[in-house]
Amino acid sequence: MKKLILPTITILGIFILTSCGSDSTKNSTSTTTTVTANVSGEDVYKRTCIACHQPNGAGIPNTFPPVAQSDFIADREKTITQVIKGKSGELVVNGVKYNNVMPPQNLTDAEVAAVLTYIYSNFGNNGAPVTIDEIKAIRAKQ
Numbered sequence: 001m002k003k004l005i006l007p008t009i010t011i012l013g014i015f016i017l018t019s020c021g022s023d024s025t026k027n028s029t030s031t032t033t034t035v036t037a038n039v040s041g042e043d044v045y046k047r048t049c050i051a052c053h054q055p056n057g058a059g060i061p062n063t064f065p066p067v068a069q070s071d072f073i074a075d076r077e078k079t080i081t082q083v084i085k086g087k088s089g090e091l092v093v094n095g096v097k098y099n100n101v102m103p104p105q106n107l108t109d110a111e112v113a114a115v116l117t118y119i120y121s122n123f124g125n126n127g128a129p130v131t132i133d134e135i136k137a138i139r140a141k142q
């Protein structure tokens with residue numbers, strides 16, 4: 001019987017070591033995921049964009065253009081630039097001219113990605129999610 005104790009302890013030790021190892025891997029993965037998932041596009045929209053673009057995304061006629069079913073957002077680069085840099089001057093959405101000012105939005109890359117992903121997947125829009133890498137690439141061009 002005694003002969004079995006040492007191998008058993010060794011096996012137990014290995015088991016404990018490996019399970020610790022995989023635990024810490026799991027933890028670090030889930031922390032990274034949480035950082036991104038923590039940014040809710042809906043929250044950013046409600047906090048930052050809603051006053052002008054309205055709860056239903058329809059904007060205000062002749063003043064604030066709609067983000068709901070807007071033909072403008074088909075151009076992802078223009079749309080991302082719009083949020084990062086803001087814009088004044090003439091802009092056409094669904095054939096209607098606007099000539100107003102949108103201030104640059106002071107948001108992190110993750111917040112811009114999240115809020116645009118929210119817009120692309122709501123308000124009757126149907127666009128692919130916007131990634132943080134897309135925002136980074138466009139900021140790098142500015």
Ligand code: HEC
Pocket residue numbers: 044045048049050051052053063064065066067070071072073079082083087088089090091093098099100101102103105115116119
């Ligand atoms: C102070 C009001 C205001 C806020 C806040 C604001 N916008 Fe705008 N937005 C505008 C105006 C005005 C325009 C049109 C600018 C022009 O006439 O040149 C515009 C244009 C846009 C456009 C391009 C045209 C369209 O409707 O498709 C997008 C996309 C957009 N905004 C997204 C956002 C997002 C996302 C936020 C929040 C992060 C935001 N805006 C916050 C006023 C605002």
